[in-house]
Amino acid sequence: MRPLDAPIDPVTALTRIAWLLERGRQSTYRVEAFRRAAAAAAAVGPDELAERAAAKTLGSLRGIGATTATVITEAVAGRIPAYLSDLQDSAPASIADGGDRLYAALRGDLHSHTDWSDGGAPIDEMVDAAVAFGHSWLAITDHSPRLTVANGLSAERLDRQIREIADVDAQHEGGIRVLAGIEVDILDDGSLDQSDEMLARLDIVTASVHSKLAMDAAPMTRRMVAAARDPRVNVLGHCTGRRVSSGSGAREQSTFDAREVFSACADSATAVEINSRPERVDPPDDLIAIALEVGCLFAIDSDAHAPGQLGFTALGAERAERLGIPDDRIVTTWPVDALLDWVRGD
Structure with a gap:
């Protein structure tokens, strides 16, 4: 999967994290946490996300927890979220040994x-x-x-x-x-x-x-x-x-x-x-x-x-x-x- 190295919106960041976790066969519960947060962020819209990120009230939105709130806050600030960056850095180009x-x-x-x-x-x-x-x-x-x-x-x-x-x-x-x-x-x-x-x-x-x-x-x-x-x-x-x-x-x-x-x-x-x-x-x-x-x-x-x-x-x-x-x-x-x-x- 081609890594992202430029600022992205919060929904894209959360969704990309879910994809990388799926590729790595991580637990369904973990994947769904990011999917729920992506859906919640999309429903709220970018303006309210930015306001809540500044006020540190993202966690009051249903479907957004502490980890996903941090991802959103970093994306709103124009940074590649650390959680996403770490996943991308640790993900091999291929999940196979060869081919x-x-x-x-x-x-x-x-x-x-x-x-x-x-x-x-x-x-x-x-x-x-x-x-x-x-x-x-x-x-x-x-x-x-x-x-x-x-x-x-x-x-x-x-x-x-x-x-x-x-x-x-x-x-x-x-x-x-x-x-x-x-x-x-x-x-x-x-x-x-x-x-x-x-x-x-x-x-x-x-x-x-x-x-x-x-x-x-x-x-x-x-x-x-x-x-x-x-x-x-x-x-x-x-x-x-x-x-x-x-x-x-x-x-x-x-x-x-x-x-x-x-x-x-x-x-x-x-x-x-x-x-x-x-x-x-x-x-x-x-x-x-x-x-x-x-x-x-x-x-x-x-x-x-x-x-x-x-x-x-x-x-x-x-x-x-x-x-x-x-x-x-x-x-x-x-x-x-x-x-x-x-x-x-x-």
């Missing part, structure tokens, strides 16, 4: 979530963070309706989101491109959890299995091959569904014929996602080797559910570089026009 060259070559992300489903921030904040991470494009891919636990989008809600994405994209004309997408559930028979009409309106379709992950290998293979060959699908997301976290968060990977699934991806120019979330590391290295051998394209994605998590792609870049995947087979290194040509099959 720096490929990480610098990444141009975008085909898997990110917002508060429209189970993400923690609105679209515009995710886009602002993508700019801070140096992206030239970002796909917004919230969940589809069957995943009710993640507040998946009905056709009606997806229609509204597509319109909002277009508005945000228009506000960044000449800068970052914002693409309308979805992480659509792959249903038991390999069909997709959204209408043909809505899928046709999207720039990007990332398809993932979220249910019956312990399905027997043969039906799981048929299920995933059907999705990989679906002409509407661009990316096969976190294909094994595994979680490598210890304790109750751990989950075994699904079983399927990887060579058959990845051959279907290669035949259909469907990219295999290298999901960069630290608790996923999906697919594992041995499956990436098979996908590489059969000629697949790849997408290094963050699966970000908060703005700072967009930096998770450094972890995927380290794996891809270590495993010898050529840059030109990683669609997230492509400029947006080349990406959209691939989506259209040009």
Whole structure:
């Protein structure tokens, strides 16, 4: 994330701190303290903030505590707040041990979530963070309706989101491109959890299995091959569904014929996602080797559910570089026009 070295407004300072804490996987409670303070500061406005900073009454505002009041006071005075400066100074350029060259070559992300489903921030904040991470494009891919636990989008809600994405994209004309997408559930028979009409309106379709992950290998293979060959699908997301976290968060990977699934991806120019979330590391290295051998394209994605998590792609870049995947087979290194040509099959 590009460090800030010039005076900034208090809301930007508080928000940037939240992003850096998210990137470093700090506690949700700590992150939310800065998010609440940013919302409170935005609601009050710059004039009242300046008055309260001078009178030392910021702490009487709901959502602002002693630490966040100090950040606001320093920003109002035209200084980079010490809390932000310390975070920036201690933050490594990458959260991975290696892969720096490929990480610098990444141009975008085909898997990110917002508060429209189970993400923690609105679209515009995710886009602002993508700019801070140096992206030239970002796909917004919230969940589809069957995943009710993640507040998946009905056709009606997806229609509204597509319109909002277009508005945000228009506000960044000449800068970052914002693409309308979805992480659509792959249903038991390999069909997709959204209408043909809505899928046709999207720039990007990332398809993932979220249910019956312990399905027997043969039906799981048929299920995933059907999705990989679906002409509407661009990316096969976190294909094994595994979680490598210890304790109750751990989950075994699904079983399927990887060579058959990845051959279907290669035949259909469907990219295999290298999901960069630290608790996923999906697919594992041995499956990436098979996908590489059969000629697949790849997408290094963050699966970000908060703005700072967009930096998770450094972890995927380290794996891809270590495993010898050529840059030109990683669609997230492509400029947006080349990406959209691939989506259209040009």
